[in-house]
Amino acid sequence: MEFNDYQALANRTLYGNEQVLTNLSLGLASETGQVVDLVKKYTFHGESLNKDQLTKQMGDVLWYLSQVAEWADIPFDEVAQQNIAKLNQKYPNEKSSK
Template sequence: MEFNEYQEAANRTLYGTEQVLTNCALGVAAEGGQLVDLIKDYTFKGRELDKTKLTKEMGDVLWYLSQIAEWADIEFDDVAKDNILKLNKRYPDGFKK
């Protein structure tokens, strides 16, 4: 699935009025926190990394990010492309320690 296709499909479940941007920004933080908790529990508490839950939380973050882009009239493909261009410029030979 292409990012723009995802953005359009995800927009079907967007709700809210003028508070959409704030709701989505808070959603990124909340879902990101849940993602961090899964990783923290794996890293520091010795729990197994539940890939199903990890995938779900990553998807939730992706949904909110796509809807912020939608609100701002930014194609989600452009977000991904611009990020890769920035990384390639910053690390032309890849990231090495």
């Protein structure tokens, strides 16, 4: 799936009023916190990494990010492309270990 396609499909579930950007930002922080909590429990509490739950929470983070971009009239593909360009510039000789 392309990022812009995801953004458009995700946007059909966005409801809100003039406070929508605040709602999106707070939701993004909350969902990011849930990802962090899963990693913390795995790293420091000896719990198994629940990949299903992690995937769901990461999807929620993705939704909020896509809708912040939508609100700001930024194509989500552009966000991804600019990030890769920045990473390539910052780490020109790095190779993935995976």
